[in-house]
Amino acid sequence: MDKLPIHGLIIAGGNSTRMGSDKALLPIGGRPLLAHMVTGLHRLCQSVTISAGSEERIELYRKRLAECDTEGWQDVSFASDVYPGCGPLAGLQAGLAQMPEGYAFIIACDMPQISKSLLKRMLERADGEVDAVHAAGQPFHALVHTRAAAAAGQLLEQGDYRFMRLMSQLKTVTVEPRTEAESQAFENLNTPEAYARYLRE
Ligand SMILES: Nc1nc2c(ncn2[C@@H]2O[C@H](COP(=O)(O)OP(=O)(O)OP(=O)(O)O)[C@@H](O)[C@H]2O)c(=O)[nH]1
Structure with missing residues (x-):
């Protein structure tokens, strides 16, 4: 499949x-x-960046990925947080600040069920004017333009670490999932129970 004209960002710190x-x-x-x-992400995006938080974590992830079958994605980039310990918003800011200009597909490291159909419909709404395209209440599995790094940085400077606060400041459009599979794209493996359920299904 042809790649989409977007870059991928995994928030993982x-x-x-x-x-x-x-x-x-x-x-x-x-x-x-x-x-x-x-x-x-590599199948869908022009490039992949991992916002891993710290230099130590970058080294760990680099090493662990190098042990895997790379399937052609040796070219992963890493970003470390400029605002350490400030949560996902800091991960977004660090990643966007070093990515090629344009829309970034933002995903958390615990969301394995990427929906190509939902992403493509989101991309149809990313007309260059909007800053972000996301599903209501959902910060991830979203498109965010790299220019949002500045607004994210300002919030972090002010000590406001709320991801959805950034979304409320941006020019956004929402695109909702239409199918069960598209809804599953928002499921996080953030507890042992969710992980066990995912392995069972
Ligand atoms: N770069 C970066 N990523 C972060 C940071 N905090 C959270 N994330 C990532 O943001 C995503 C959503 O965060 P959470 O689900 O709250 O992740 P978490 O903090 O690892 O999980 P809990 O400790 O259980 O709340 C995950 O993919 C995290 O890895 C951070 O300070 N920096």
Whole structure:
């Protein structure tokens, strides 16, 4: 399939407190979840960036990905947080700030069920004028223009770390899932129960 004219960003610098171990490294079919996420994004996007938080985490992820079948995606980029410890908004800011200009497809590291059909409908609404295209109440599996890095940085400077606060400041349009499969794109593996359920299904 032809790649879409977007770049992929995986936000992956969290603490995985609810899971109790690093979500990005959860084994699925013998490979870490992060490798599945990179493969999924690489098929759809021009490039893949992982916003991994710290330099230590970047080294760990680089090493773990290098152990996997790369399926052609040796060219993954990494970003470290400029505002460490400030949550997903800091991950978004760090990633967007170093990505090629344009729309970035933003996904959390614990969302393995990327929906190509939903993404394509989101892209149809990304006309260059809107800053972000997302489903109501959902910050991830969304398109955000790289110019939003500035507004994210301003919020972080003010000590406001709320991701949806950024969305409320941007010019956005919403695109809702139409099918069960599209809705599943928003499911996170953020607890051991969610992970066990995903492995069973
Ligand atoms: N780069 C970066 N990513 C983050 C940060 N905090 C959370 N994330 C990522 O943002 C996404 C959504 O965050 P959460 O689901 O709350 O992840 P989490 O903080 O690891 O999980 P909990 O500790 O259980 O709340 C996940 O993919 C996290 O890896 C951060 O400070 N920096």
